[in-house]
Amino acid sequence: MAANPDAAQAPPSDSTNHGVRVVAAWLVLSAIATPLVAIYVGPLIPPGNGSVQAQGQTFSNQVMASFVTPVLCLMAVFFAYGLIKFHTRRNEAVLDGPPLRNDSRVQLLWIVITTTMVLFLAGFGTYELLKDGAGGGQGPNPIALPAHHQTAYPVQVIAQQWQFTYRYPSLGGMESNQLVLPADRLVVLHVTSLDAVHSFWAYQLGVKADANPGVDNVAYVTTKGPMVFNVRCAELCGLWHPYMFNNGTVVPQAQFNRWAAHAVALYASIKPYVNRPTDKGGAPFAYSYLPEPTRRAG
């Protein structure tokens, strides 16, 4: 009886349950890595604890990082196990693997787990967003209102090519090129633009809101202790976009009052001109502005 020529090429029978091994390794790695990520890595993820909203964002990042860790562990274990166990050794014939078969239990488990995770994260993210707006611009009619939003201290952020300035409606519309905020206070930021589309990004405060001409984009932030934070434009807005940044400060209320008094005094000289009607070259306080004058513009 002639020998079957394919018999020599057939893969050796393997009774090892690779799936159990992978799952076991994954569970062990996840059990170690997930708490480490949640406890030690999560709190380091930006933007930090500069404001209540920033703290909320950091917590959200912490939760999401904790959820994604087991997924990453599964990928890493699967990849590593495959490389170690199934790679072809030098001078070894390349053999085809066993045929893949459908397993409805695995499919169902995969769909259930991934769907649950995605829906939970979507729900969690929506809850966090609606709780207080999460520092994001909500347009002129915000729906995610923080508690006591009626008493929020208003500050207007005005973007233009290429600088931010700030107006304080409760200080007579005083304008300054410095952003100074009182500590431990809910602040409502009215973000707008005088020309192109910009984006106001107060990084450590966890605030980011688009600045569009003719639009009042509202964002809420609750400051904490005194700090210095970075302000950047996050929308490509022309030649000096990379230079459109400065620092803002959060200071104690008494220090804020002293600064405000000084800034109001400086502003007094230009105030009469600013308060003139728009067609006379003024720009009295409003929640949005249009790109005027356009005298020489096309």
Added chain:
Amino acid sequence: MRVGVKLLLVAAAVTAVGVIIGFYVSNLTTLAGSPAYDVPVSMHNGHPVVDLEFQTVAAVGSKLSQNPDWVSYLIRTTGGEWKRETVWDLPANATVHVTWFNFDGASGLRNPYLARPQGMVGNRILVYGKPVTRIDPNLASHTFAVPALGIIAAVPGVPDDAKHPCGFAPCSPGKNSHVTVKFTFHTPKTPGHYRWQCFVPCAAGWIFGFGGPMQTIGYMDGFLNVKA
């Protein structure tokens, strides 16, 4: 070729390309389109002092640019020549006396707040020799602003009915109608590239007056290269 060698070569190539791109971008952001002008410095009691003279013109003319109808800054060299160079090398911790001749008409400031002189000595400018702490924003023609240093100076425009308007640059302070503004500021102790710009939407024919020469270094924007 071994896999390790291949990986090493790929990593080296990626690094080299990255470095080249980095140098290119760095050069682009500091000196794009305009050579640096080394402003002459004199010493007074061991302190560096600079006399900076520039003019602003409504149309730069064909002698100085391929865009003759673009609004522009020009700087006066020690030879008395007007050059279209807006990147200026200045010493750190120096006193800079600015004399600014404006030959252009008014366009008006989009943000009236910027009509208040700030950041220079005394927070005031001299217009025709008279100290001024504000100008009418509606009559502003241009600004010289260095946001990182908090410097903002606006210049009023030449009246529309001026007798000797300047058509194309270079314009002559002795012949053409103009507004003279003077002020003094200090360069920072920290060397660096400090961008400056005009905030008045003065680019005729461009959307919102902020295209073309407002977006091109060498016309209405530049750098103060502050050196140790």
